[in-house]
Amino acid sequence: MTLRCPSCHGAQQRTLDSISRQALLNGYERSFQIDVGPHVSAEATTIDLLECADCSLRWYSPLSTGGPDFYEALQKYDWYYQGEKPEYKHAASMIAGAASVLDVGCGRGAFASFLSGGQHYRGLEFNQVAVRKAKAEGLDVIVRSIEAEAEINPAAYDVVCHFQVLEHVEDPLGFMAACTRALKPGGTLMVTVPAEDSYLALVPNGWLNMPPHHLTRWTDKAIHHLVRKLGLTMMDIWHEPVADFHMASYRQVMSGFAVRDSLGIKARLQDPSLANRIANRIARMPALNGWLVKRGESHFGFSGRGNSVCFAARKRPSSLQIHPIDASHSTASTTLAGQDVIAGSGVPVEGQSRLRSGLRDIARLVVLRLCASGAGTSKGR
Numbered sequence: 001m002t003l004r005c006p007s008c009h010g011a012q013q014r015t016l017d018s019i020s021r022q023a024l025l026n027g028y029e030r031s032f033q034i035d036v037g038p039h040v041s042a043e044a045t046t047i048d049l050l051e052c053a054d055c056s057l058r059w060y061s062p063l064s065t066g067g068p069d070f071y072e073a074l075q076k077y078d079w080y081y082q083g084e085k086p087e088y089k090h091a092a093s094m095i096a097g098a099a100s101v102l103d104v105g106c107g108r109g110a111f112a113s114f115l116s117g118g119q120h121y122r123g124l125e126f127n128q129v130a131v132r133k134a135k136a137e138g139l140d141v142i143v144r145s146i147e148a149e150a151e152i153n154p155a156a157y158d159v160v161c162h163f164q165v166l167e168h169v170e171d172p173l174g175f176m177a178a179c180t181r182a183l184k185p186g187g188t189l190m191v192t193v194p195a196e197d198s199y200l201a202l203v204p205n206g207w208l209n210m211p212p213h214h215l216t217r218w219t220d221k222a223i224h225h226l227v228r229k230l231g232l233t234m235m236d237i238w239h240e241p242v243a244d245f246h247m248a249s250y251r252q253v254m255s256g257f258a259v260r261d262s263l264g265i266k267a268r269l270q271d272p273s274l275a276n277r278i279a280n281r282i283a284r285m286p287a288l289n290g291w292l293v294k295r296g297e298s299h300f301g302f303s304g305r306g307n308s309v310c311f312a313a314r315k316r317p318s319s320l321q322i323h324p325i326d327a328s329h330s331t332a333s334t335t336l337a338g339q340d341v342i343a344g345s346g347v348p349v350e351g352q353s354r355l356r357s358g359l360r361d362i363a364r365l366v367v368l369r370l371c372a373s374g375a376g377t378s379k380g381r
């Protein structure tokens with residue numbers, strides 16, 4: 001059977017990485033005490049991370065999505081449903097007047113409180129607990145799919161938005177097409193997804209960025225292709241800066257990237273190798289950390305970018321038109337498009353050999369720092 005990209009339906013792709021089904025199950029169990037066995041296809045022994053040759057979407061095969069009880073289990077963690085996401089403010093700043101707003105996968109309807117007032121807000125959500133909480137706040141939130149809403153109320157909304165939803169759905173093209181049908185002509189679609197053109201692409205053991213939680217990973221190039229395929233016009237694409245509460249993990253990832261890159265170790269979904277463990281040990285050394293973070297940032301094309309990318313696209317006043325993809329449409333934020341990129345690392349191949357020489361720098365620095373400040377290392381346990 002021919003594998004098709006779930007966004008552009010292209011048939012050409014390459015495998016960036018693979019993880020065994022058992023390693024995935026172990027990872028969720030160890031990190032979240034959740035058994036994802038019932039949610040990950042039992043027919044596959046490995047799950048592959050693929051990249052579409054046409055639109056650069058990264059997706060997992062097989063596509064295994066989590067059922068309601070998986071999301072119920074995640075809700076025991078307070079951090080799962082954030083009441084305030086950095087993108088809420090950004091999106092709300094673009095909505096004015098008496099606009100009708102449809103929030104798809106709205107959770108408890110937290111975005112409504114960021115609107116300036118005067119808008120008509122409706123939310124769609126499958127989680128019954130979240131819907132009850134939203135209704136208790138007086139919000140118009142109902143249990144309904146976007147496909148059903150677009151059927152019942154076509155071309156009804158000035159704004160259709162969803163925040164951190166697209167990466168969870170099996171059919172992103174069908175989902176976005178339904179969102180577009182619900183938009184009035186001239187209306188605006190606002191979407192936030194985890195940014196693959198950011199340090200997130202380098203995080204090892206990032207279980208929540210894998211099935212059955214996330215099924216797709218969105219580069220800026222993939223976003224532009226999808227917008228064009230839907231016949232929409234891109235209005236705005238914005239990368240949030242690293243949030244304060246993510247700064248510690250960002251620094252850890254940048255530091256680890258600097259060491260691994262210098263050693264020629266590729267970013268993997270999971271890497272239990274001895275070389276990777278040694279790299280992690282070096283990256284955590286307090287005497288080196290600041291220098292390594294700077295080094296990582298200077299060699300990583302997307303340093304300073306936070307977890308999310310937010311984009312807004314407008315529906316044309318006339319009926320939907322499908323246009324061929326126009327490569328020249330990419331913006332400055334997709335500067336790596338077209339270059340040969342190391343799988344999962346986001347680093348041009350050309351930079352790898354140059355960086356490998358950094359191994360010598362690191363070894364030299366380790367020796368110098370340890371000799372100069374032996375006391376400093378004893379604090380780093």
Ligand SMILES: [Zn+2]
Nearest residue numbers: 005008052055
């Ligand atoms: Zn594609």
